[in-house]
Amino acid sequence: MKIKNIIFDFGGVLMDWNPRYFFRDYFKDDEKMEYFLENIAQDEWNIEQDRGRTLAEGTEIQVKKFPEWEKEIRAYYDNWTVMLKSDIPQNVEVLRKLKNTDYHLFGLTNWSAETFPYALENYDFFQIFDGKIVVSGTEKLIKPDPKIWYVLLERYNIQANESVFIDDNPKNIEMAQSLGFETIQVTPETNLEQELAGLGIKL
Structure with missing residues (x-):
């Protein structure tokens, strides 16, 4: 054919696109950055926003789950353009x-x-x-x-x-x-x- x-x-x-382009400078600690991206703001979470969930809803869900990481979670979509x-x-x-x-x-x-x-x-x-x-x-x-x-x-x-x-x-x-x-x-x-x-x- x-x-x-x-x-x-x-x-x-x-x-x-890679979240590390922002979070490497943010954390200044690769081990902490990788922990955050693998366990807190992981691909499975970001994919739900790609599937149509709003960024605001996705952010609030994750902040409720991991309140100790609130600042970092909110930084994710606030700095998304740096990741691109x-x-x-x-x-x-x-x-x-x-x-x-x-x-x-x-x-x-x-x-x-x-x-x-x-x-x-x-x-x-x-x-x-x-x-x-x-x-x-x-x-x-x-x-x-x-x-x-x-x-x-x-x-x-x-x-x-x-x-x-x-x-x-x-x-x-x-x-x-x-x-x-x-x-x-x-x-x-x-x-x-x-x-x-x-x-x-x-x-």
């Missing part, structure tokens, strides 16, 4: 090249509906998607739940077997493969242009 559509995850693929360090230039360059091809470009991201607008406003490459972006926080669905891929497929009337899905998370890659997508798992070492060429996609 000929590839017609290229679908990008954002965090870890096009954007370099930059784009990932080599992959954004590939996206810019794809803009001048016949491929249809889409975004499928686990991202809070409240924080995503900041990225949209501050990084111009998001305009390349022409609004064809499915955001977990808006849909109240989150990868690797297959339903969020179906939202994308149905909304834009595309077929999984004509599409490449690019993500850094192995669970999301595994789910996309089971749904019939070609996939590319991105790591810091990935040459995205080469990987796409391997699937017959020429830039």
Whole structure:
């Protein structure tokens, strides 16, 4: 089947986001920082905001659970923009090249509906998607739940077997493969242009 559509995850693929970019300076103690991120403001908690829970509600839930960490928990979303360090230039360059091809470009991201607008406003490459972006926080669905891929497929009337899905998370890659997508798992070492060429996609 000929590839017609290229679908990008954002965090870890096009954007370099990591809470450590803020908390390393905040704590000035890596051991304490890692304890906080693994046990207090852990991924499972942040994911619920990506699934659609408000930042305010998520913050209050965690403050009630861990009152001794209140200051640090409140600092998390107050300083979220510091955690969004930059784009990932080599992959954004590939996206810019794809803009001048016949491929249809889409975004499928686990991202809070409240924080995503900041990225949209501050990084111009998001305009390349022409609004064809499915955001977990808006849909109240989150990868690797297959339903969020179906939202994308149905909304834009595309077929999984004509599409490449690019993500850094192995669970999301595994789910996309089971749904019939070609996939590319991105790591810091990935040459995205080469990987796409391997699937017959020429830039």
